[in-house]
Amino acid sequence: xxxxxxxxxxxxxxxxxxxxxxxxxxxxxxxxxxxxxxxxxxxxxxxxxxxxxxxxxxxxxxxxxxxxxxxxxxxxxxxxxxxxxxxxxxxxxxxxxxxxxxxxxxxxxxxxxxxxxxxxxxxxxxxxxxxxxxxxxxxxxxxxxxxxxxxxxxxxxxxxxxxxxxxxxxxxxxxxxxxxxxxxxxxxxxxxxxxxxxxxxxxxxxxxxxxxxxxxxxxxxxxxxxxxxxxxxxxxxxxxxxxxxxxxxxxxxxxxxxxxxxxxxxxxxxxxxxxxxxxxxxxxxxxxxxxxxxxxxxxxxxxxxxxxxxxxxxxxxxxxxxxxxxxxxxxxxxxxxxxxxxxxxxxxxxxxxxxxxxxxxxx
Amino acid sequence: xxxxxxxxxxxxxxxxxxxxxxxxxxxxxxxxxxxxxxxxxxxxxxxxxxxxxxxxxxxxxxxxxxxxxxxxxxxxxxxxxxxxxxxxxxxxxxxxxxxxxxxxxxxxxxxxxxxxxxxxxxxxxxxxxxxxxxxxxxxxxxxxxxxxxxxxxxxxxxxxxxxxxxxxxxxxxxxxxxxxxxxxxxxxxxxxxxxxxxxxxxxxxxxxxxxxxxxxxxxxxxxxxxxxxxxxxxxxxxxxxxxxxxxxxxxxxxxxxxxxxxxxxxxxxxxxxxxxxxxxxxxxxxxxxxxxxxxxxxxxxxxxxxxxxxxxxxxxxxxxxxxxxxxxxxxxxxxxxxxxxxxxxxxxxxxxxxxx
Numbered sequence: 001x002x003x004x005x006x007x008x009x010x011x012x013x014x015x016x017x018x019x020x021x022x023x024x025x026x027x028x029x030x031x032x033x034x035x036x037x038x039x040x041x042x043x044x045x046x047x048x049x050x051x052x053x054x055x056x057x058x059x060x061x062x063x064x065x066x067x068x069x070x071x072x073x074x075x076x077x078x079x080x081x082x083x084x085x086x087x088x089x090x091x092x093x094x095x096x097x098x099x100x101x102x103x104x105x106x107x108x109x110x111x112x113x114x115x116x117x118x119x120x121x122x123x124x125x126x127x128x129x130x131x132x133x134x135x136x137x138x139x140x141x142x143x144x145x146x147x148x149x150x151x152x153x154x155x156x157x158x159x160x161x162x163x164x165x166x167x168x169x170x171x172x173x174x175x176x177x178x179x180x181x182x183x184x185x186x187x188x189x190x191x192x193x194x195x196x197x198x199x200x201x202x203x204x205x206x207x208x209x210x211x212x213x214x215x216x217x218x219x220x221x222x223x224x225x226x227x228x229x230x231x232x233x234x235x236x237x238x239x240x241x242x243x244x245x246x247x248x249x250x251x252x253x254x255x256x257x258x259x260x261x262x263x264x265x266x267x268x269x270x271x272x273x274x275x276x277x278x279x280x281x282x283x284x285x286x287x288x289x290x291x292x293x294x295x296x297x298x299x300x301x302x303x304x305x306x307x308x309x310x311x312x313x314x315x316x317x318x319x320x321x322x323x324x325x326x327x328x329x330x331x332x333x334x335x336x337x338x339x340x341x342x343x344x345x346x347x348x349x350x351x352x353x354x355x356x357x358x359x360x361x362x363x
Numbered sequence: 364x365x366x367x368x369x370x371x372x373x374x375x376x377x378x379x380x381x382x383x384x385x386x387x388x389x390x391x392x393x394x395x396x397x398x399x400x401x402x403x404x405x406x407x408x409x410x411x412x413x414x415x416x417x418x419x420x421x422x423x424x425x426x427x428x429x430x431x432x433x434x435x436x437x438x439x440x441x442x443x444x445x446x447x448x449x450x451x452x453x454x455x456x457x458x459x460x461x462x463x464x465x466x467x468x469x470x471x472x473x474x475x476x477x478x479x480x481x482x483x484x485x486x487x488x489x490x491x492x493x494x495x496x497x498x499x500x501x502x503x504x505x506x507x508x509x510x511x512x513x514x515x516x517x518x519x520x521x522x523x524x525x526x527x528x529x530x531x532x533x534x535x536x537x538x539x540x541x542x543x544x545x546x547x548x549x550x551x552x553x554x555x556x557x558x559x560x561x562x563x564x565x566x567x568x569x570x571x572x573x574x575x576x577x578x579x580x581x582x583x584x585x586x587x588x589x590x591x592x593x594x595x596x597x598x599x600x601x602x603x604x605x606x607x608x609x610x611x612x613x614x615x616x617x618x619x620x621x622x623x624x625x626x627x628x629x630x631x632x633x634x635x636x637x638x639x640x641x642x643x644x645x646x647x648x649x650x651x652x653x654x655x656x657x658x659x660x661x662x663x664x665x666x667x668x669x670x671x672x673x674x675x676x677x678x679x680x681x682x683x684x685x686x687x688x689x690x691x692x693x694x695x696x697x698x699x700x701x702x703x704x705x706x707x708x709x710x711x712x713x714x715x716x717x718x719x
Contacts, residue, residue: 001637010702045703094712116643222701337711348644359706361696 003249007221008044016226017049023233029055029185030232031178031321033171034192035062035349036220042354044222045361054233057185057321058354060174060274061192063139064091064347065319067167068273072097073304075165078134078296079105079112085128087121088136090114091347096340098306118150118164125154125162134296138167141195144285145259148266151287151294165296168285169272171195172203177280179211183322188232190218190225193247198263200255204243212241219247266291275343276316315342318351325355332356389484394514407490408510411497412476416508424508426473429532434469436460437528445488445522447566449558449577453492455653456525457499458582462602465584466656468539468591469531471503476510476527481520492523503582505529535591541618543598549665550623550685553586553655554579554678555631556608560650561639576635581654586675590658595668599659602652609648609695609707611657617693624696624704625685645714648697648707659687 032038038058041047047056060066076097079086086102093102093112106112111131115121121135137147147168154162171192178184191204196217208215214235218228228246235242245251263285272284287295312330317323325331325344335341337353344350348357392399409417416424440456450458457474464471476496480489500507537543562578583602590597599619601611608630616623632640632647640647654677660668665683672681695707 001634001641004637004641005700008700010700013701043705044699044701045705048703049701357708357710359708361691361704361706 004221007219007223009223012223013049013226016223016230020054020226020230020233021051023230023237024051024053025237027053027055028187028233028236029057030188030190030229031057031059031186032190032218032225032228033059033061033175034190034195034220035065035347035351035354036194037190037192037218037225038062038351039349039354040220040222040225042358045358046222046225048360049226050229054229056229057324058318058351059178059189059321060277060319061140061171061195062319062344062347062349062351063143063167063169064095065315065343065350066169066274066277067092067095067138067343068275069098069306070273070304071165071167072101073306074297074300074302075136076100076102076105077302077304078165078300079110080108081132081300083132085111085113085124085131085133086136087113087115087124087133089116089138092136092138094340095343095346098304118147121162122150122153122159125159129161131161132299133162134300135162135164136167137164140168140192141170141198141263142192144168144263144267145198145256148262151266151291152262154294155291163294163296163299164287166285166287167272168267169274169283170269170285172207173280173283174274175204175207175215176211177277177283178320179207179213181320181322186213186321188214188236189216190228190232191215191243193217193219193224193250196245196247196251196255198256198259200253201243201245201251202253208241208243214241215243217243217245217247217251219250274319276319311341313341315344315352318342318344325352328352387486389480389482389486389489389514391482391514391516394480394512400512403512407493408512411493412500412507412510414506414508416473416506417510424473424475426508432533434464434467434531434533435528436463436467437526438463439524439526441521441524442563443521444563444566446491447578448562448575450580450653451492451495452523452525453494453496454499454580456527457496457503457505458580458653459604460527460529461499461503461505461582461584462654462656464529464531465582465587466539466600466602467531467533468535468537468587468597468600469533470588471505471529471531471584474500474505474507474527474529476507476525478510478512479520479524479526480512480514481522482514482517484522489523492525499582503584537597539597539600541599541615544615544619544621544659544687545598545661546621546687546689547662548598548659548687549662549668549683550612550625550687551658551660551665551669551672552608552630552682552684553583553657553672555633555636555680556603556652556655557632557636557640557647557650559653560607560645561636563651564643565639574635574639576633576639579652579654581677583654583656586672586678587656587658589671589675590660590668593667593671595664595671596661597658598661600656602656604653605651606709607647607649607651608655608657609646610709612695613707613709615657615659616695620692622688622691622694622696623685624688624698626698627700628698629682629684631680631682649710649714657684662686
């Protein structure tokens, strides 16, 4: 398949692996931001191709993992209402709230539908005018334009029975939060290629400069990631800290201006809670006042306060790159994809689930 | 089903024998044991499944049976949507059970059919399903010799559920079982994977995803029979239904306590199936099939067996995808396209579409 097979080529993978090994002269720790990259790293056992001096940490870029428990509880509360059709992306259904998940609500008769696009929710709302349709609008900058467009169309078509439970987060403040942590170990970042396809990468330049840290905008195929690592390590070895673009077949510096415009039309920057991490300033997108009538939190007011119980789960530390999944005492024992203790064990993009599913032969 | 059959089938499907004089959809009375039940049996089921055993209209079938070992299996079919590109619940119900018998090393002979029909199912849809079952049974060389019909209230079924049980005869001395697998065995795959699962997903309402991909739903017993006819020493077989290729191999590796290594590069996946999997965030190794199987054979017969499989009209893309070793016990190792290796594990449930 074009644009896929050429990035899964064993000869070139070996070539990049050798180039990385030749370049590295000391230990370095690099973090890939996006869960999609984590998934690829685990699926192709890329760590096996890297020299022992190079350590990869897995970042917080898994939207399922960082959606706060309170919001999952709200989703469960709304989805269980008799007149509601609750629409969600598939892998949100298994994420544990404080006492249940959306699958449980579905099995008890809740009308929950897996959709691929927020536009599907729009169609469901048009087809079911007597029902209240709610879409769980989660994700990073990648899902924001489509979600914003759905909200914009809901307003322009005056669809009254559709609302949005929003948990949108953005990447740059999370990078700053990781770098400001006193325990930070990250020395270079692979930025998320698809986030930058939307937003461009100008906003990463002050981060690279201020924190003196190389950032390489990187794709998702194994060769993309190996090349991204090579570019990052080269900067580290040469003492440079710049933003470079490995994923130039998709990312332009200015990003997708039309997508940015619709995001700005519908959303404004707000503080957001990140599951396992806590509140990060200016790290989320919320509905602008002109769209608040489509906010499911306004339409179905309910409050949930969640007190994290003490468990062995270290998903917060994993999301911040302070620990690796297999350093958790619960990993693969009391915490598995069948009974996850933390959200990082749920989504296929969660670091713990990726480690669990794609065990290497050596481990 | 070949093209000619498909055309005949669609013409016959127009001639449902019931809708004019009876109702055009199933009512509770069709399952009540009275005249409408009789009419359904006489005008729909009996003409389609016509054979002397069914003709006796007894509580069960009495059959002559050849001497030898029996294989006996049962399966229930609840697919949604009922009709999908490349097949329907009827073809699944026949081929699924026929294939389970074939995987036991048996030649399928007889099937039973139980229908649980939801009130309100269109008679046209029922007829389409029954006609397809007739064709699939004929193609597989099996007779449907007894059956049952129940009708449930509207809302208590999903159109129609079908259970089929099947009996086959074992005509060789091999023990076809994971425990017969030996280190050194070759792992042969009957053809390209993933078509059924993707066809079903694309046909599901509300997914907003369309494709030209048809289910691979087909009987495999003829293909298996050709291997027996050539005296291939088959150690184990498994059809690649729910959970796909990966799950089938993991089950065999765990039961046999051996290690199966497969090459990602050798696993045939059609370009359109690959594309759909990339878009939907699914791994074709775990996507369901309804007409593919793996067979473990002695290494020195692998080439001969592969040629036999490839000569079948449905087996053109058959491949040798791996080998068996004695350790690490109970594992399946995938050699990836980029030259690394990892273990394959069972999924905890259905694959869920990713967010981005």
